[in-house]
Amino acid sequence: MPRKSALPSVADEQAAPGGAAAVDRALSLLAAFRQGDGALSVTVLAERTRLYKSTVLRLLASLAHAGLVQRTPDGLWSLGPEVARLAAIYADSFSLEDVVLPEMRALVQRTQESASFHVRQGDQRLVLFRVDSPQLLRDHVRAGDLLPLDRGAGGRILMAYTGARGKLYDAIRQDGHVMVSSDRVPGLVGISAPVWKAPHELVGALTLTAPESRIQPVFVDEVRVSAARLSARLGGQPAI
Structure with a gap:
């Protein structure tokens, strides 16, 4: 024995x-x-x-x-x-909206800033879901808006993880997130991280936006944590 x-x-x-x-x-x-x-x-x-x-x-x-x-x-x-x-x-048993929106609301509650979920549509990105900041000064985009793919944090994430080349995109893939200032709108900071449905299957980009005057370093971690939670719920590989 x-x-x-x-x-x-x-x-x-x-x-x-x-x-x-x-x-x-x-x-x-x-x-x-x-x-x-x-x-x-x-x-x-x-x-x-x-x-x-x-x-x-x-x-x-x-x-x-x-x-x-x-x-x-x-x-x-x-x-x-x-x-x-x-x-x-x-993963297929979930409605994407039922998974993503509650996490976005939680992110907005923690940061008091606006959150968007972007997906790629050809050479543009679609705002699939949006939760507004309760503060009056914020960026004004809505679910259903089409935005440039090559400007803004969400677009940068979508490009980085669909094969874009260059130092910026190499850095995004290494860091697992991006923070850019005045990239699409002057005075607006965007922080974004990828959300995965399965290993190597990108669902979209979770993005937090805030005026430069209100941005806080902790917001990067908040976005990464929320993106990781979404990836875990969807069957992907969260990384924070």
């Missing part, structure tokens, strides 16, 4: 009340995959879940049978195609 580990496994610590221990352990293996991971070894999976390697191998066999993981030619393990299928079903 193997010696009991001195530390409880992740599954033991996070066990579902009234649930099945074997299912908890299997789910802890799936949760062990982190953003940026490709394929992982049994040793790494055992370390992250604090399960015995023998237990990990048995669980992997069941998960592989269901298509939730797959073994690579070099003997490592990666997430399987069934995960992508379930993620697509999950």
Whole structure:
């Protein structure tokens, strides 16, 4: 009989009340995959879940049978195609408006500035959703407006993540956001971050706008957090 580990496994610590221990352990293996991971070894999976390697191998066999993981030619393990299928079903079950608007309202409440959600339409960008700042001094755009793609924070994000070249767009892709001042309207600052529906599938750009006199450094983090939350809800890969 193997010696009991001195530390409880992740599954033991996070066990579902009234649930099945074997299912908890299997789910802890799936949760062990982190953003940026490709394929992982049994040793790494055992370390992250604090399960015995023998237990990990048995669980992997069941998960592989269901298509939730797959073994690579070099003997490592990666997430399987069934995960992508379930993620697509999950994402399609949402109305984009029902997901995006509540987060935008929360962002406006936290910052007291205006929020827009932009999608690309050819060589322009469409304001798909809009929540206005409660303050009188603000930019005046409405849902349904078409704006330039090559000016403004939202347009810069859409261009950066659809192949635009240049130092600005390289910096946006590296930073994961952009803040520009007077790029479309003099005296107006825009902060924008991408929202993802699935890995490498851009949904749109979440953008906060404010007069230069009211901009605060913390607004960058607020936009990035909201964009990450939306990406997580839509089945993408949030990054903050």
